[in-house]
Amino acid sequence: MVSQRYAKHAPTLVELGYDVTPVVGKRPILEGWAQRPDTALEFDKHADKSIGILLGGKRNLVAIDVDVTNPFASIAIEKLIKEELGYAPRRVGKAPKFLMVFRNNEPTRKIKTAIYEIDGDDCAVEVLAEGQQFVASGIHPDTGKRYEWPDDSIMDMAIDDLPEITTEQISVFLRQAETVLSQYGSQKTASRDPKPKTASLNLTEKEASLGEVTAALDALSNNDLHYDEWVEIAHAVKGAAGDGGKNAFFNWSAKSSKHDDNECERLWQSITSVNKIGAGTIFHLAAEDGFDIQAYRHRHQKPVQTNANDAANVVSMEDHEEFNFKPMSSRPGVNELETRKFLYGRHLIRGYVSATISPGGIGKTTLIMAEAIAMAANKEFLGERIFEDDLRALHINLEDPQDELDRRYYALLKHFEINHEDIGDRVYMHSGRDRKIILADKGEHGTVIQMPDADLLRSQIIKHRIDAVSIDPIVKAHYLDENDNKHIDQLMTIMGQVAHDTGCAIDLASHTRKAPTGVSHAAGDINQARGAGSLSGAVRAARTLTLMSLKEAENFGITADRAGWYVRVDDAKGNMTPPAAHANWYERHSVRIDNGGPFTEGDSVGVMQPWTPPDAFEGLTQAVIDRILNAIIAGVDDAGTKYSFRAQSNRWVGDAIKDNCLDKTDADAKQIIITWRNSGLLFEEDWDNPSTRKTVKAVMVDAALWPGREVE
Numbered sequence: 001m002v003s004q005r006y007a008k009h010a011p012t013l014v015e016l017g018y019d020v021t022p023v024v025g026k027r028p029i030l031e032g033w034a035q036r037p038d039t040a041l042e043f044d045k046h047a048d049k050s051i052g053i054l055l056g057g058k059r060n061l062v063a064i065d066v067d068v069t070n071p072f073a074s075i076a077i078e079k080l081i082k083e084e085l086g087y088a089p090r091r092v093g094k095a096p097k098f099l100m101v102f103r104n105n106e107p108t109r110k111i112k113t114a115i116y117e118i119d120g121d122d123c124a125v126e127v128l129a130e131g132q133q134f135v136a137s138g139i140h141p142d143t144g145k146r147y148e149w150p151d152d153s154i155m156d157m158a159i160d161d162l163p164e165i166t167t168e169q170i171s172v173f174l175r176q177a178e179t180v181l182s183q184y185g186s187q188k189t190a191s192r193d194p195k196p197k198t199a200s201l202n203l204t205e206k207e208a209s210l211g212e213v214t215a216a217l218d219a220l221s222n223n224d225l226h227y228d229e230w231v232e233i234a235h236a237v238k239g240a241a242g243d244g245g246k247n248a249f250f251n252w253s254a255k256s257s258k259h260d261d262n263e264c265e266r267l268w269q270s271i272t273s274v275n276k277i278g279a280g281t282i283f284h285l286a287a288e289d290g291f292d293i294q295a296y297r298h299r300h301q302k303p304v305q306t307n308a309n310d311a312a313n314v315v316s317m318e319d320h321e322e323f324n325f326k327p328m329s330s331r332p333g334v335n336e337l338e339t340r341k342f343l344y345g346r347h348l349i350r351g352y353v354s355a356t357i358s359p360g361g362i363g364k365t366t367l368i369m370a371e372a373i374a375m376a377a378n379k380e381f382l383g384e385r386i387f388e389d390d391l392r393a394l395h396i397n398l399e400d401p402q403d404e405l406d407r408r409y410y411a412l413l414k415h416f417e418i419n420h421e422d423i424g425d426r427v428y429m430h431s432g433r434d435r436k437i438i439l440a441d442k443g444e445h446g447t448v449i450q451m452p453d454a455d456l457l458r459s460q461i462i463k464h465r466i467d468a469v470s471i472d473p474i475v476k477a478h479y480l481d482e483n484d485n486k487h488i489d490q491l492m493t494i495m496g497q498v499a500h501d502t503g504c505a506i507d508l509a510s511h512t513r514k515a516p517t518g519v520s521h522a523a524g525d526i527n528q529a530r531g532a533g534s535l536s537g538a539v540r541a542a543r544t545l546t547l548m549s550l551k552e553a554e555n556f557g558i559t560a561d562r563a564g565w566y567v568r569v570d571d572a573k574g575n576m577t578p579p580a581a582h583a584n585w586y587e588r589h590s591v592r593i594d595n596g597g598p599f600t601e602g603d604s605v606g607v608m609q610p611w612t613p614p615d616a617f618e619g620l621t622q623a624v625i626d627r628i629l630n631a632i633i634a635g636v637d638d639a640g641t642k643y644s645f646r647a648q649s650n651r652w653v654g655d656a657i658k659d660n661c662l663d664k665t666d667a668d669a670k671q672i673i674i675t676w677r678n679s680g681l682l683f684e685e686d687w688d689n690p691s692t693r694k695t696v697k698a699v700m701v702d703a704a705l706w707p708g709r710e711v712e
Contacts, residue, residue: 005137007047009155013136014041017159018061019054021133022046025141031270034131034235050138053101056130059159060104062170063128069121069648071096072550073184077125077177084173086163089154093140093147101154103164104129109281110229111170113178118185120646125177127170131232131277179525183549186674206239208279212296213241214248216282219291222255230256234267236281239274343391344375345384346571347541348468348505353495355536355572356470356509357529358545363567363588363608364509367545368470369395369405369429370412370608375468376426381416383584383610390426391467394460398432398476405429411591411605428464432476440491441479448480448490454498461502472509475531482531492538510535512544523583524570542572548585555667556613566611587611616671619663622708627660629701632682642687642698645673653682653699681705 010020021033021040029049030039036054039045055061064081068074074096081088081100088100112126128134135147136154149155217237230253237245237252246268253259283293341350348354348371358364367382372393374382397405409429413420430437437457443449461469471477480487499506512528523546526536536542545567548556553563568583586608596602620628635641636651643653647670654669664672676682680702687698 004047006049006051007043009137010043010046010051012155013051013053016155016157017059018136018154019057020136021052021054022049023052023133023135023138024049026135028052028133032272033133034231035273051136052133053136053154054133055128056107056109056132059162060107060129061159061162062102062104062108062165063132063134064100064102064173065126065128065134066098066100067126068097068118068123068181070118070123070184073118073123073181074098076180076183080173080176080180084176085165085169087151088163089149089152089157091134091136091147091149091154093135094143099128099134101134101162103159103162104170105164105166108167108170109277110232111174113174113181115188116178116181116185117188118181119648120644122188123181123185125174125181127174131235183551206278206280208240208283210241210244210248212293213237213245213279213282215296216279216286216291216293217248217252220252220282220286222252231267232277233282233285235271235274236277236279238268238271239278240282241279342385342387343468343505344371344386347384347543348507349540350467350503350505351500352540353492353499353506353508353538354541354543355526355529355539356507356543356545357512357526357572358509359512359547362545362547363586363606364545365397365400365472366408366412366606366608367567367569367586368472368507368509369408370416372427372468372470373409373412373416373418373423376423377418379416379418381609388467392426392428392465393468394428394430394464394466394470396430396432396437396469396471396477398437398471398473400431401433402429402431405431407593407595407603407605408607410593410595411607414593415589415591415607415609428466437471437477438479439477440487440494442481442487446484446486448487450494454494458498458501461498461504466502466504468505468507470507470509473511474508474535475510485534488531489534489538492535496538508535508539523568524572526572536572544570544572546570555671557665557667567608585611585613616664616668617675620661620672624661625707628657629681629706631656631660632699633701639691641689641691642696642700644697645677645684645699679705681707 006020006022010022013020019036019040021028021030021036023029029046030037033040033052034054036057053061055063064085066074066077066081068077078090078098085100085102088102091099091101093099108127108129110127110129110132113124115122115124117123138147139145140147220233233252234249237249241248249268250261250264253264283291287293342348343350347356356364356368370382371384372395374380374384375386375391375393378386378389378391380386395405406429409427410420412418413423437453438451439454439457441449441451457469460466474491475482478491480491482488495506495508498504510529510531513530524544526542526544528544529536548558548563548566548568550560550563552568553560553566558566565588567586567588569586570583587610589607589609590604591607592604593602632643632653636643636655641651643656644651645653647654647666654666654673657669657672658664658666673682683700683702684697685700686695688695
């Protein structure tokens, strides 16, 4: 019996407020379907077709499309959606992939995260919007099974009852989704700012010159885009340049390996009128690939004649000091330049401000205090180089009381076996509970006022000959708007001047923005710091502290319940130092200090010590490596079936590693694969499987990069 799906259910969806269109597989069949033609309402004519629901429209319908094949990553994204955006109808076609439907508070167009390679698959999260559709009811072309709505069905929910979200919520969600994906795989494409493009930004400029459209398309990448995106750009080009844009669109389409002249012609002819998109859409998409329409217009504009006698708006220079530009010939020679005066590792530099960015409660203060003790004791027990002897450190803590700072101090001394007498007067601790320190405040009309405490801090640093100062957290050392870039930029100017005047290194501790439950902050991402971005722009070195993710724990062979005991520290800027090749890891411990009595135990206090992750390559001798690579070349079986990078495949290349090195786990094998793949030793190419007569992706070995072999 032929399904009457469209005839039976599409009218109900229309009554609920949705715009529908008949679909075969995943593809709409009507010409100009994105313009919502009345032919979509001929239900009996399309009775046996699947039902597509158009996005955008009067209710600004959007869909979160989670194209993620790893079940754990998929679950994490679903939790993130529910926490950040709310509960909404969820459609499943090919699990664990899924889609959830919302209304936006304003018109928007599609946007997606970067693509991440997870277990050999390309994974991403995309917000589908105006100009796109999704299949609400039908048969999935890959599984041969029906699309399902496991929770609330869209057939039972009017469009006005869908949860409404904002453009800003979408932006925040996509940034956090990239954080989740990064915990399960490696980023494959360049990350674009995941901020939805609203109609006010993209769709207002309808027409443009053919030269402008062509220049934008030349810049716009076409890495085998999704069919809906291809269709959208065709509509935008025709909306911007009319039929004159045909060749420009064809040339752009031909950048893709999927280009077909006949299909391109069919699409172009099917577009009869374009009402909603045009040049603005093309310019904004091309901007993500570096195109600047204003710069293009500036380069191609004709000179404008001005009246030399019109001096109405000329500003007099009489009261302005002249510039004093100097040639480099007046500067010192390279042999006369001083080297940068690093104090501790590559994080603290005399005369400069650094930043330590961390969520609360994972060891930020403990690490900063331990570093102060290490510098004063001249002992490199944290593994970082100390560049000068007998350094003096001041830790200003604006959250904890003095007695808690004392407990941490003595716990660190006990754990690292440092004598209190050996520290002398080289470590200073100040609690904001005893006396607040306010360096800046807001004045009238949004100005910033430097407070007397800034000068008092400067004088105390000089008086006590302090070499390194830490302020934890910096947000409690001012009354400014922490989200105002101008305010924070002025605060950083004040701190930079203090560092310059005293020659000390200043470390400002900053909390991260709140992350959803179950989602770790991104290691090495300076932009996760709370407040205005000008803080991260002003510091000369920065680092992030993040807890070990569950994915990292799995890779290191650590149980999930122990993952929270490990903290990684990453260079987040280092614009005066080379990027760190690897993160520094620390393990948290509990130390009982000697402040108890005859019948009571002393307090238990947390400390951190360096920790080295297990090495997946340990035990891989030359003979073992040779066996593994020869096994990969030979293939899975006697027929020579090639291995695959996909961990779910029965041809997974990790099995060749484990079979030839029996102590290696799946986690070890994955680390080895990643390393060899990044080096080019292992690579992927098409292979014709003689058994199935199909072309599949297969793992190959580059003999020229074989470890231990010299290539002539």
